[in-house]
Structure formats: C-alpha cells, structure tokens
Amino acid sequence: MALSGDxxxxxxxxxxxxxxxxxxxxxxxxxxxxxxxxxxGASFRGDQIDGANGNTNMNAGTVFISGDFGKLSFGDVGSAxxxxxxxxxxxxxxxxxxxxxxxxLDRLQGDLAEEFDAGLGYTTAAMYEYSIDGLSVFASxxxxxxxxxxxGELDSFGDGFIxxxxxxxxxxxxxxxxxxxxxxxxxxYEMARFKGTFTETEFFSGDEVDSVSGSETLKADHLIIGVxxxxxxxxxxxIYGRAGKDLGDALKADxxxxxxxxxxxxxxxxxxxxxxxxAHRDFFKTTNLGVGASYDLGGGARIVGGVRHEKPKGSSSxxxxxxxxxxxx
Amino acid sequence: MALSGDxxxxxxxxxxxxxxxxxxxxxxxxxxxxxxxxxxGASFRGDQIDGANGNTNMNAGTVFISGDFGKLSFGDVGSAxxxxxxxxxxxxxxxxxxxxxxxxLDRLQGDLAEEFDAGLGYTTAAMYEYSIDGLSVFASxxxxxxxxxxxGELDSFGDGFIxxxxxxxxxxxxxxxxxxxxxxxxxxYEMARFKGTFTETEFFSGDEVDSVSGSETLKADHLIIGVxxxxxxxxxxxIYGRAGKDLGDALKADxxxxxxxxxxxxxxxxxxxxxxxxAHRDFFKTTNLGVGASYDLGGGARIVGGVRHEKPKGSSSxxxxxxxxxxxx
Amino acid sequence: MALSGDxxxxxxxxxxxxxxxxxxxxxxxxxxxxxxxxxxGASFRGDQIDGANGNTNMNAGTVFISGDFGKLSFGDVGSAxxxxxxxxxxxxxxxxxxxxxxxxLDRLQGDLAEEFDAGLGYTTAAMYEYSIDGLSVFASxxxxxxxxxxxGELDSFGDGFIxxxxxxxxxxxxxxxxxxxxxxxxxxYEMARFKGTFTETEFFSGDEVDSVSGSETLKADHLIIGVxxxxxxxxxxxIYGRAGKDLGDALKADxxxxxxxxxxxxxxxxxxxxxxxxAHRDFFKTTNLGVGASYDLGGGARIVGGVRHEKPKGSSSxxxxxxxxxxxx
Numbered sequence: 011m012a013l014s015g016d017x018x019x020x021x022x023x024x025x026x027x028x029x030x031x032x033x034x035x036x037x038x039x040x041x042x043x044x045x046x047x048x049x050x051g052a053s054f055r056g057d058q059i060d061g062a063n064g065n066t067n068m069n070a071g072t073v074f075i076s077g078d079f080g081k082l083s084f085g086d087v088g089s090a091x092x093x094x095x096x097x098x099x100x101x102x103x104x105x106x107x108x109x110x111x112x113x114x115l116d117r118l119q120g121d122l123a124e125e126f127d128a129g130l131g132y133t134t135a136a137m138y139e140y141s142i143d144g145l146s147v148f149a150s151x152x153x154x155x156x157x158x159x160x161x162g163e164l165d166s167f168g169d170g171f172i173x174x175x176x177x178x179x180x181x182x183x184x185x186x187x188x189x190x191x192x193x194x195x196x197x198x199y200e201m202a203r204f205k206g207t208f209t210e211t212e213f214f215s216g217d218e219v220d221s222v223s224g225s226e227t228l229k230a231d232h233l234i235i236g237v238x239x240x241x242x243x244x245x246x247x248x249i250y251g252r253a254g255k256d257l258g259d260a261l262k263a264d265x266x267x268x269x270x271x272x273x274x275x276x277x278x279x280x281x282x283x284x285x286x287x288x289a290h291r292d293f294f295k296t297t298n299l300g301v302g303a304s305y306d307l308g309g310g311a312r313i314v315g316g317v318r319h320e321k322p323k324g325s326s327s328x329x330x331x332x333x334x335x336x337x338x339x
Numbered sequence: 340m341a342l343s344g345d346x347x348x349x350x351x352x353x354x355x356x357x358x359x360x361x362x363x364x365x366x367x368x369x370x371x372x373x374x375x376x377x378x379x380g381a382s383f384r385g386d387q388i389d390g391a392n393g394n395t396n397m398n399a400g401t402v403f404i405s406g407d408f409g410k411l412s413f414g415d416v417g418s419a420x421x422x423x424x425x426x427x428x429x430x431x432x433x434x435x436x437x438x439x440x441x442x443x444l445d446r447l448q449g450d451l452a453e454e455f456d457a458g459l460g461y462t463t464a465a466m467y468e469y470s471i472d473g474l475s476v477f478a479s480x481x482x483x484x485x486x487x488x489x490x491g492e493l494d495s496f497g498d499g500f501i502x503x504x505x506x507x508x509x510x511x512x513x514x515x516x517x518x519x520x521x522x523x524x525x526x527x528y529e530m531a532r533f534k535g536t537f538t539e540t541e542f543f544s545g546d547e548v549d550s551v552s553g554s555e556t557l558k559a560d561h562l563i564i565g566v567x568x569x570x571x572x573x574x575x576x577x578i579y580g581r582a583g584k585d586l587g588d589a590l591k592a593d594x595x596x597x598x599x600x601x602x603x604x605x606x607x608x609x610x611x612x613x614x615x616x617x618a619h620r621d622f623f624k625t626t627n628l629g630v631g632a633s634y635d636l637g638g639g640a641r642i643v644g645g646v647r648h649e650k651p652k653g654s655s656s657x658x659x660x661x662x663x664x665x666x667x668x
Numbered sequence: 669m670a671l672s673g674d675x676x677x678x679x680x681x682x683x684x685x686x687x688x689x690x691x692x693x694x695x696x697x698x699x700x701x702x703x704x705x706x707x708x709g710a711s712f713r714g715d716q717i718d719g720a721n722g723n724t725n726m727n728a729g730t731v732f733i734s735g736d737f738g739k740l741s742f743g744d745v746g747s748a749x750x751x752x753x754x755x756x757x758x759x760x761x762x763x764x765x766x767x768x769x770x771x772x773l774d775r776l777q778g779d780l781a782e783e784f785d786a787g788l789g790y791t792t793a794a795m796y797e798y799s800i801d802g803l804s805v806f807a808s809x810x811x812x813x814x815x816x817x818x819x820g821e822l823d824s825f826g827d828g829f830i831x832x833x834x835x836x837x838x839x840x841x842x843x844x845x846x847x848x849x850x851x852x853x854x855x856x857y858e859m860a861r862f863k864g865t866f867t868e869t870e871f872f873s874g875d876e877v878d879s880v881s882g883s884e885t886l887k888a889d890h891l892i893i894g895v896x897x898x899x900x901x902x903x904x905x906x907i908y909g910r911a912g913k914d915l916g917d918a919l920k921a922d923x924x925x926x927x928x929x930x931x932x933x934x935x936x937x938x939x940x941x942x943x944x945x946x947a948h949r950d951f952f953k954t955t956n957l958g959v960g961a962s963y964d965l966g967g968g969a970r971i972v973g974g975v976r977h978e979k980p981k982g983s984s985s986x987x988x989x990x991x992x993x994x995x996x997x
Contacts, residue, residue, distance in 0.1 A: 011342045011365070011668050013669045015698045017710035017731045019742035019794075022724065027814040030792050032726045032742035034710035036669070036696050036717070038365050038385070040344045040668035045637030050666050052346035052363035056385075056696070056714075057721040062363045063386040065433065066351065073346045073361050075640075075664055084348035084361035104723065134359050136348075156356040308703030311733075335733055337708050339669050339698035340671045340694070340997050367694050367714070369673045369997035374966030379995050381675035381692035385714075388694070392715040394762065395680065397690045402675045404969075404993055413677035413690035463688050465677075485685040 012039045020103045020314075020334015031104055031332065048077040052085075061086070066153065068134040080140035087137040089116045090148035091198025094185025095236040095249060098275035098288040101302025102316025103332040109298035109318055110275060110288045112251060115181065115200045115232050116152070135181075144189040152202070155179035168216030175208045192240045201231040201255070230257030244278040253293060266323055267294050282306040295323035310338040341368045349432045349643075349663015360433055360661065377406040381414075390415070395482065397463040409469035416466040418445045419477035420527025423514025424565040424578060427604035427617040430631025431645025432661040438627035438647055439604060439617045441578060444510065444529045444561050445481070464510075473518040481510035481531075497545030504537045521569045530560040530584070559586030573607040582622060595652055596623050611635040624652035639667040670697045678761045678972075678992015689762055689990065706735040710743075719744070724811065726792040738798035745795040747774045748806035749856025752843025753894040753907060756933035756946040759960025760974025761990040767956035767976055768933060768946045770907060773839065773858045773890050774810070793839075802847040810860070813837035826874030833866045850898045859889040859913070888915030902936040911951060924981055925952050940964040953981035968996040 017034040041051035054062035054071025061070030062085070072085035087093075091114060098110040111117070116135075137150040157177045164170040185198035207225040211218055234251035250272040253261055261267040273290030284304040291297045302316030315333035346363040370380035383391035383400025390399030391414070401414035416422075420443060427439040440446070445464075466479040486506045493499040512529035536554040540547055563580035579601045582590055590596040602619030613633040620626045631645030644662035675692040699709035712720035712729025719728030720743070730743035745751075749772055756768040769775070774793075795808040815835045822828040843856035865883040869876055892909035908930045911919055919925040931948030942962040949955045960974030973991035 011344055013342070013671070013696075015669055015696070015710070017698065017708075019731045019733070019740075026816060027812065029724045029812050029814075030742060030794055031723050032731050032792055033722050034696075034698065034712050034720045034726075034729050034731050034743070036698075038342075038344070038363075040346065040363065040365075040666075042639045042666060042668055044640045048636070048640070050346075050638075050640050050664070052344070052666065052668075054363050056717045059365070059385045059388065059717065064362050065360050066358045068361045068363075071363050073348045073363050073666070075348070082348075084359060085363070134361055136359055154356065154358050156358070158355060307706070309708075310700045311702045311706070311708050335708070337698075337700060337710065337731070339700055339710075340673055342671070367671075367673070367692075369675065369692065369694075369995075371968045371995060371997055373969045377965070377969070379675075379967075379969050379993070381673070381995065381997075383692050388714045388717065391692045393691050394689050395687045397692075400692045402677045402690050402692050402995070404677070411677075413688060414692070463690055465688055483685065483687050485687075487684060 012041070013037070014039065015339040016337060017339070018103055018314075018334060018336045020332055022104055022332040023330055025328040025330055031334070046077075048075055050075040058086075064134060066134060080138060083137045083139075085134060087135050087150060089114055089135075089152075089181070089183035089198070089200045090137060090150035090185040091183045091200040091232065091234055092116065092185075093137065093139070093148045093150070094146070094187045094198045095196045095234050096247075098247060098249060098273050098290060099245070099277040099286040101286050101288065101300040101318065103314045103334045103336055106300065106316055106318040106330050106332060107320075109290060109320065110273075110300060112234070112249060112271065112273075112290075113292055114234070114251075115183070115202050115230060146187045148183075148185040148187075148198075150183045152179075152181035162210075164213050164216070169214055171210055171212050173208055173210045175206065177204070177206045179204050194236075194238045196236040196238075198234045199231065200234075201229065203230075204228045229255040231255045232257075243280065244276060246274070246276045248272075248274045261293055269293070284312075297321045304336075312336045341370075342366070343368065344668040346666045346668070347432055347643075347663055349661055351433055351661040352659055354657040354659055360663070375406075377404055379404040387415075393463060395463060409467060412466045412468075414463060416464050416479060418443055418464075418481075418510070418512035418527070418529045419466060419479035419514040420512045420529040420561065420563055421445065421514075422466065422468070422477045422479070423475070423516045423527045424525045424563050427576060427578060427602050427619060428574070428606040428615040430615050430617065430629040430647065432643040432663045432665055435629065435645055435647040435659050435661060436649075438619060438649065439602075439629060441563070441580060441602075441619075442600065442621055443563070443580075444512070444531050444559060475516045477512075477514040477516075477527075479512045481508075484508035491539075493542050493545070498543055500539055500541050502537055502539045504535065506533070506535045508533050523565075523567045525565040525567075527563045528560065529563075530558065532559075533557045558584040560584045561586075572609065573605060575603070575605045577601075577603045590622055598622070613641075626650045633665075641665045670699075671695070672697065673997040674995060675997070676761055676972075676992055676994045678990055680762055680990040681988055683986040683988055689992070704735075706733055708733040716744075722792060724792060738796060741795045741797075743792060745793050745808060747772055747793075747810075747839070747841035747856070747858045748795060748808035748843040749841045749858040749890065749892055750774065750843075751795065751797070751806045751808070752804070752845045752856045753854045753892050756905060756907060756931050756948060757903070757935040757944040759944050759946065759958040759976065761972045761992045761994055764958065764974055764976040764988050764990060765978075767948060767978065768931075768958060770892070770909060770931075770948075771929065771950055772892070772909075773841070773860050773888060804845045806841075806843040806845075806856075808841045810837075810839035820868075822871050822874070827872055829868055829870050831866055831868045833864065835862070835864045837862050852894075852896045854894040854896075856892045857889065858892075859887065861888075862886045887913040889913045890915075901938065902934060904932070904934045906930075906932040919951055927951070942970075955979045962994075970994045 015036045019032040021028055022031045036056040039053045043049055052073040058070030068085040070086050072083045072087055074081055074083040097112050100110040135150055135152045140147050155178060159175045162172045181202040183200035187196040205227045209223045212220040231254040232251055236249040238247040253269050258269045261269045271292045275288035277286040282305050287301045289299050298320050300318045305313040314336045317331040319329045321327040344365045348361040350357055351360045365385040368382045372378050381402040387399030397414040399415050401412045401416055403410055403412040426441050429439040464479055464481045469476050488504045491501045510531040514527035516525040534556045538552045541549040560583040561580055565578040567576040582598050587598045590598045600621045604617035606615040611634050616630045618628050628648045634642040643665045646660040648658050650656040673694045677690040679686055680689045694714040697711045701707055710731040716728030726743040728744050730741045730745055732739055732741040755770050758768040793808055793810045797806050817833045820830045839860040841858035845854040863885045867881045870878040889912040890909055894907040896905040911927050916927045919927045929950045933946035935944040940963050945959045947957050956978050958976045963971040972994045975989040977987050979985040
C-alpha cells in the first residue's frame with residue numbers, strides 16, 4: 011500500500027475572464043505477489059474512491075494480475091486502441107480541456123455519443139497486454155451491457171399484449187505498438203455495437219395467439235494509427251483516425267463533420283525547461299492548437315503554462331490559457 | 340494510522356447474463372493508547388469516508404475505547420445479538436447477495452422494515468463487549484431516535500388547533516457466546532420499539548379551551564440462538580431465530596411468512612483449498628442454498644468462486660454464480 | 669505524504685433530547701521542497717476529498733508554496749482578516765455549533781448572506797502571509813466571480829432585443845497581528861462587492877438601432893480588531909467587529925440587528941485539566957455563552973465536555989451540551 015499525490019495552484023483564462031484554479035489529490039496504489047511470482051495490484055485516486063468500489067460498474071481505478079502470460083486489468087482501463095496509440099502531447103497546468111486527447115470510441119461525447127458510447131471507457135472493462143522485445147499487443151472488451159425489460163399486461167379476460175425487450179451494448183478493441191530504436195509505430199481498431207430486440211406476444215383468453223419479433227442494430231468502428239520518433243531529446247508524434255460503420259456513415263452524411271481525424275505534436279526537454287505543442291482536427295472539423303512550457307524547480311515542483319486556440323467549423327475561435335505551479339508528492 | 344486494502348476481479352452471472360465485476364478499496368485503521376493503558380481507535384473504509392464523518396448519524400466505521408472494563412464502540416456497530424451469534428458461512432467472490440447473512444432486526448429490509456427498522460443497524464449505535472475465559476457478552480443500543488413536530492395555526496381571532504407530535508424509535512440488544520473446547524453456543528435477543536404521541540390543543544380567542552392526547556406503540560423482538568463446532572479443520576454452524584411482539588404477529592398472520600428462520604452452514608480448509616456451503620430459510624419462506632470454493636495463491640491472492648440458488652415461496656427459483664480473483668493488501 | 673486522523677464518541681443534548689454522537693476522520697498532508705529550498709505542500713481531510721479536487725472551486729483543503737518571500741496558499745483559505753484576528757476559544761466535544769466562531773464576511777449565513785456572501789470563504793481563494801519578528805501580515809482575495817449571460821432573440825424580420833448581462837463578485841481582505849511578550853494585538857479589514865451590469869441592444873431589420881446600459885453595485889465591509897494576553901497559563905481574548913457599506917446600512921436599519929459584534933473568551937490549562945469559556949453577541953443581537961472542560965488521558969485521548977447557552981433577540985433561549993471522548997491519531 012503506497013500513497014502518492016499531486017497538487018497545483020495557478021490562474022486560468024477561459025477566453026473572457028481570469029480565475030484562480032487549484033486542487034490537491036491523493037493516489038492509493040496497492041501491490042502484492044503470489045507464491046509463484048505473479049504480481050497483482052490495484053490503484054485509484056482518492057476522489058475516485060466511490061467509483062473504484064464499483065462491482066459491475068467500476069468506473070474509476072483498475073485492478074490487475076500479471077506474469078509471464080502478460081497483464082490482465084479490470085476496471086477503468088480504456089480501449090486497447092487507446093493504450094496502443096495514445097494521445098498527442100498535452101499542454102498547460104490544467105490540460106486546458108485536454109484537446110490533445112483523441113475522441114476514441116470509449117470517449118465519444120456529445121450528440122453521437124448518445125448512439126455510440128458503448129461503454130468501453132468509463133465503465134468496467136477488461137484489458138489484456140503482452141510485451142516481447144519491442145512489440146506490445148493489447149486487447150480489450152467493454153462491460154457486457156444488457157438491459158432486459160417486460161411491459162404490457164393482460165386484462166381480466168386474459169386478453170392483451172406482453173412485450174419483452176432486450177438491449178445489448180458491446181465494445182471491443184485491439185492494438186499494437188512496435189519500437190525500433192528511436193522510432194515507434196502503433197495501430198488500433200475499436201468497435202462498438204448496440205442491439206435492441208423485442209418480442210411482442212398476443213394473448214386471447216390467456217392463451218398465446220400470436221408473436222412478433224424484431225431487432226435493430228447500430229455499429230461503429232474506429233481505425234487509428236500513429237507514428238512517433240525521438241531525436242536530440244525531441245519527441246514527435248502523429249496520429250490519424252478514421253471512423254466507420256454506422257458512425258462513419260453518419261459523420262460522412264453530416265456536412266459539418268468528417269470520418270477522419272488527425273493531428274501532430276511534439277515534446278522536448280532541455281535541462282530544466284520543457285516545451286510541448288500539438289495540432290488536432292477532430293471529426294467535427296474543429297481545429298485545436300496548443301503550446302506549453304514548463305520549468306522544473308526540483309523536488310517534484312514545476313512552473314507550468316500553456317495556451318490553447320480552438321477554432322470550431324463555422325463559429326468563432328476561442329483562446330484559453332493557464333499558468334501556475336504543479337506539484338507531485 | 341495503518342492502511343490496508345482489498346480488490347477483486349472476475350465474472351458474475353445473475354441468472355440471465357454474465358458481466359465483469361471488479362473493485363478496489365482502502366481501509367483506514369487508527370489506534371492509540373492512553374497513559375493508563377486504555378486502548379482506543381477508529382476504523383472505516385475509504386468509500387465510507389463520508390458516513391464515518393457522521394456525528395449523530397455515523398452510518399459507517401466505528402470508534403472504540405477498551406480496557407479491563409471491556410470495550411465500548413460507537414458508530415456502525417450492528418446489534419449485540421448479531422455480534423454474539425453472527426451469520427452463516429458465506430460463498431463466492433462477491434458474496435452473491437449475502438444470503439448467508441441473517442435478517443437481524445438491524446438489517447430488516449422490504450415491507451416490514453418500514454415498520455420495524457428501528458435504527459439499530461446502519462445508523463449510530465453503541466456496543467459494549469466483555470470477555471472472560473470462554474465467555475463473551477455483548478450489549479447494544481441504537482441511536483435514540485426522536486422526531487418532534489408542531490403543526491396547525493390560529494386564525495386572526497385566536498381560534499384554532501395546535502398539534503404537537505413526537506415520534507421516538509428505540510432499539511436494544513443483548514447477546515452472549517460461550518466456547519468450550521471445539522464447541523461454541525451463542526444466543527441473542529434484540530428488540531425495537533416505535534412510539535408516536537400527539538397532543539392536540541384547541542384555542543378560542545387565544546385561550547386554551549381543550550386538549551386531547553394519544554399515543555401508539557409498535558414493538559418487535561427477535562430471539563436467536565446458534566451452535567457451532569470445529570473438528571478436523573471443518574467448522575459447522577447452525578442458527579435459529581424467532582420474531583416476536585407485533586412483528587411476530589404480523590409474520591404469523593401472513594400466509595406467505597413465518598415467525599421462524601433457520602439455517603446451517605460449513606466451512607473447511609485443506610492446505611490451499613477452501614470450501615463453504617450454507618442453507619437458509621428466512622421469515623418469508625425463501626430458501627437459499629450456496630456453495631463456494633477458493634484456492635490460496637499466497638501473498639494475499641485467492642481464486643474464488645461460488646453458486647447461489649434462491650427459491651422464494653410461490654415464485655420460480657433463480658441461480659447466480661461468480662468466479663474470479665480476490666486480493667488483500 | 670503523511671496521514672493523521674481524529675475521532676470522537678459521546679453524547680449531545682440539543683435542548684430537547686440526548687443523542688449519541690461519533691465520528692472518525694483522516695487527514696492527508698503532502699509536502700516537498702524545491703532545489704532552491706522553497707517548501708510546498710497541500711492538505712485536506714478525507715471527507716473533503718472531492719472538494720479538494722476543485723479546480724476553479726476548490727472549496728476544501730489548501731495548496732501552498734513558501735520561502736523567504738512569505739507563504740502563498742490557494743484553496744479553502746478563509747479571509748486574511750480571519751487569519752489575523754481569528755475566533756474566540758471554543759467549547760465542547762463537537763463545538764456545539766461553533767458559536768465561538770465569528771461571522772466574518774467569508775462565513776456570513778442566512779438572510780444577509782444572499783446579498784453578501786461574496787465568496788471569500790468556501791470557494792477557491794488565495795492568501796499571502798509574511799512574518800518577521802513579532803509581526804505577521806496577511807492579504808487574501810476571493811475567487812474572481814464572473815457570470816456572463818445573454819438572452820433575448822430576433823424575430824424572423826430581424827427585429828427584437830438582445831441583452832448581455834455580467835455579474836461579478838469580488839472579495840478581498842487584509843490583516844495583521846503583532847505579538848510583544850505575552851500580549852498580542854490584531855486587526856483585519858475585509859470587503860466584498862457584487863456588481864451587475866447589463867447592455868440591452870435593440871435591432872430593427874437586423875440592424876442595431878439603440879443600446880441601453882446600466883449597472884448596480886452592492887458593497888459590504890467588516891473591520892475587526894482583537895487583543896489577547898497570556899499569564900499564568902491563562903489565555904484571554906477579546907474581539908470587536910463592525911460592518912460597513914451597504915451591509916452596515918442594512919444592519920443599522922434593521923431594529924433587530926446591529927452593525928457591531930463583540931465577544932470575549934478564555935482558555936487555561938493546569939496539568940491534565942483544560943477549561944475554556946466564551947461570550948459573544950453577534951450582528952443579530954443573539955448572545956451566546958459557552959463553557960467547556962477537558963481532561964487529558966495522554967496518548968492523544970481526552971475527555972471533553974461543554975455547555976452552550978443561546979439567547980436570540982426576541983425569542984426564547986436554548987441550552988445545548990455535549991460530553992465524551994476525543995481522540996487524535
């Protein structure tokens with residue numbers, strides 16, 4: 011059982027106003043080893059203490075066991091595609107909305123999410139990882155979402171309709187990453203499916219006289235690839251993603267959206283000074299640019315600042331910024 | 340101040356569907372000693388951190404002081420009857436609904452609970468324990484529940500009715516356990532009482548002209564006895580409980596219920612292998628059977644699985660099961 | 669990263685009924701040091717774990733950095749006036765409602781708070797402190813509260829009104845304390861301001877034809893001074909506060925209120941025995957008297973009890989009391 015933590019204090023500008031921003035958090039990390047040498051453990055943040063107590067909805071923290079066979083994790087693990095390919099380099103004290111993070115299927119927000127948030131991400135899921143030499147492979151599956159419901163009733167003569175419904179949601183992903191020297195390539199594929207089925211049964215005088223069934227399915231997938239390279243202390247990364255199936259069709263049909271997202275970023279460190287930058291264009295044709303810098307004060311303290319410029323398609327742009335001190339304990 | 344924790348990851352079958360289940364928790368344990376050698380301390384789980392901060396409703400965690408005089412605990416202590424007699428042996432990774440746990444008065448759920456959940460259990464209570472040789476005695480009292488209310492008003496002529504009401508709920512329990520060699524016997528008695536009183540006062544031109552009072556009382560009790568024995572590494576336990584007073588009468592009058600509950604269970608350990616089983620018939624004539632097994636991997640890790648079969652009176656049975664890894668840190 | 673905690677168990681009398689009261693809490697304290705010797709850290713209670721994760725509303729816990737320049741803290745810091753002058757000595761196991769605490773502007777509750785709770789206190793704020801010899805100075809500023817809103821719309825002819833509103837709330841305070849030998853004097857000044865502005869623009873056929881602006885401002889301030897002295901192990905303290913600006917005018921105009929509050933208190937320790945007492949008359953002419961005593965059992969355990977007598981202006985008085993064990997870990 012180990013305790014660690016982080017904290018920060020600074021200012022944030024939201025495009026209109028400046029406000030103070032600060033926080034302090036603790037992280038619990040538990041670990042053990044079986045008699046045969048398998049490692050196991052769990053970890054969660056203090057503010058996620060309730061979500062980590064999740065059972066069939068562990069939406070924070072993770073639990074794992076690992077050995078020669080690889081590593082198996084349950085909980086808030088994200089998708090295998092995300093684990094393999096990851097995100098662009100971030101900027102700022104607060105992350106400035108984390109526009110450097112990619113909308114993987116397990117993170118889809120907004121209108122499309124209502125159709126496609128198949129639960130890979132922020133509910134219980136399982137992830138398997140295996141690494142050998144420069145190759146890492148990942149496979150994940152979201153919670154097996156099932157909702158069953160029955161409605162309708164018979165009248166006093168035994169006449170009427172009874173309808174059984176079942177809605178299932180499934181998500182799965184695979185990913186891989188290969189490192190050779192200072193170069194790395196990665197790829198991931200994630201898919202999600204919603205399926206609703208119903209069976210309506212008609213009764214007359216208590217006897218079943220007819221039955222009608224039907225179902226509807228909605229699918230989404232997301233193929234994503236990345237490349238990255240490190241030279242002279244500078245790390246550069248590019249990521250391209252393409253949505254498919256019903257999600258791809260919906261994006262394609264929307265004149266304000268696209269099936270594709272792409273971006274590039276860099277991070278470098280020169281003694282105490284760190285700099286990072288990213289550019290990302292998402293499915294909804296919003297472009298985000300970010301630049302950030304930090305200065306290491308030693309002992310776990312850094313001065314950090316960043317600027318983010320957001321340009322949504324068809325509306326005016328907005329610039330946000332932050333600056334302050336970040337601590338790790 | 341000591342930290343410990345537990346975590347688990349596995350699968351659960353609810354009778355219809357299989358889902359992943361996992362969680363991670365931390366436990367805070369604080370202890371101290373006075374100059375004269377009295378021990379004191381407190382303990383609560385991380386996900387109960389708010390309930391443990393309870394004041395007059397400390398519904399999680401406990402605080403204690405102990406010495407030659409015995410041990411006095413406040414908080415989420417349960418009833419003395421439950422402390423003395425306890426529950427049947429449990430099964431499974433998740434407890435599978437904890438059907439091995441007895442419906443003591445401090446745990447009553449459902450329809451009857453609305454009349455009888457007198458607050459022994461999941462609100463602040465106090466427990467006193469004393470042990471000498473093989474004998475342990477327990478006495479507990481629930482929070483002194485009081486709700487006072489006044490309603491009604493006088494009109495502009497000073498005419499009208501004012502009604503004062505007071506609802507009190509009290510619960511108390513005693514228990515004892517005696518161990519002789521490999522055998523143990525235990526018994527507990529718990530009681531709960533709700534009392535509502537009212538005084539309606541009539542006013543005319545601002546003067547009190549009449550006053551009517553009344554009260555209604557509802558009582559419940561529960562006598563419970565247990566025997567257990569250990570031989571050749573096998574622990575066997577049987578528990579019988581009988582509800583009385585208004586609760587017993589209500590159960591007796593209900594054709595689908597009974598004043599009696601009873602059950603039997605066993606648990607055994609052979610090197611790394613553990614097995615357990617229980618059978619319980621509750622007040623509502625629901626029968627639960629459970630079997631479970633575990634394999635100790637060492638270092639605090641176990642493989643655990645269980646099956647529970649539930650047969651409610653007058654409706655169809657259901658079987659649930661779970662399987663996975665349980666960790667303690 | 670250090671853990672500490674506290675717990676208590678006892679009885680409380682609310683003027684009508686006696687109830688059991690208990691609780692257990694944990695405190696997280698994180699600290700570090702930069703390469704150049706600046707100290708930094710953060711602290712919060714376990715039950716405040718969510719509030720400490722606050723960003724622009726860190727309403728629990730604090731984060732700080734300190735060095736030769738002084739100490740700068742963000743988070744739930746209270747006002748500089750409160751830090752300099754403080755509160756009267758408290759009584760009892762539970763604080764008995766903390767009537768010894770002064771209604772600083774960052775704590776104003778009730779009717780006036782709706783106009784004047786300018787956010788110094790229980791939202792993110794910043795505090796600067798500097799001490800040299802016997803002198804300590806404090807300066808604080810509350811979160812820069814800003815709410816912007818736009819409403820109204822144009823009809824299909826491009827006619828209509830659009831109104832932009834902006835409500836800002838600001839709070840700031842200064843304070844100082846000087847100690848000479850066994851005497852100390854302290855003073856603080858805190859102020860809060862709400863300002864609402866609007867601009868209503870009229871459109872005709874899509875063109876701006878007229879524009880009207882306006883604003884309204886509401887101000888409050890609070891001057892508070894304190895003196896304290898220690899002799900023969902007895903600490904005595906007196907505090908006087910006077911509200912001004914719109915808040916002072918509103919209090920002055922209210923026959924049941926006053927612009928002034930004042931109080932006196934003492935605390936003494938003789939070996940294991942501690943006693944304390946306070947008397948306070950607040951802005952609403954409510955008088956509170958409190959007396960308390962404690963006995964130190966060693967090892968962090970104390971027996972503590974207290975009585976509080978409250979006499980609101982124009983209504984009947986109420987006496988509350990508590991008694992029990994307090995533990996620190």
